[in-house]
Amino acid sequence: MYTGLLHTHNLLRYAIVILLLLAIFKSLKGWFGNGTYQESDNKVSLFLFISAHLQLVIGLALYFIGDKYKLISEFGMAEVMKSEELRFWAVEHITAMILGIAIITLGRIMAKKTDVDKIKFRRQSIYFILAALLIFSAIPWPWSAVARPWF
Template sequence: MISFVAQTENMYEILLRSHSGLRWILLAVVLGAIFRAFTNMSSGKFTPLDDKLSLFSLIFAHIQLLLGFGLYFISPFVKAAMEAGMGVAMKDAVMRFWLVEHLTGMLIGIALITVGRIAAKKAATDQAKFKKIAVFFTLGLLVILATIPWPFREALGRGWF
């Protein structure tokens, strides 16, 4: 029993650190893809680098999704909110954030990045590919930024790393 609890705590620590660190890598590739999309949208050529940037945005976003789901089922913050019950949790800003807002926002953000990558793949011209990435990735990033546990939201008690 004790070793099961210790293993869950280790798993929690590993998932949380990975989930926390991966956000920076995801941010870097998504920003890179968006920057190239906006600067090349009018006449640039869609190069293998652009393909890789959108591919790795998709891959890292999906790994972040898996890590997030892993955390969702063992996080003490989500557990506390679930135990409190929907009625109570929805009235508490911190509980509501971990139970609903972070999950929903990230799912929408990741879905937008996924749709953007697929739409860019299917687009016939380089300009259309850049436009799809510019629109969908920017919207996705905005939703992700809106539902991140920012360190300045003090009640959430999170740091930068």
């Protein structure tokens, strides 16, 4: 069960990375090119929103089915903060990802709140870039200090 969820969580990362980059590219193009907000723009933002929320649910399941939620009570906050690996799983990954997903959600909501296309694109650009910075920095890439394989 844990292994299956972990593989799904691992692979879903690529959907989120691709959708975030695509959403940012389309939003910046629409913002600076004075484009019209089309159904395809809404679809990309919707798929991004759905995959991010699915990833949140799987991440929370991994956190509680596995032993990650016990790290702080088991080792104490001081020990956790001293160890790169423990700090990454107990604090950094979960905090950055939850914030990143909240910012994606806010970006979608804020874009929907206006009928002016340029403002929709501008809001999406800003929120999605912020979310991407947080999420990309907290993925355990093969080159990160806390590394995990590509697949």
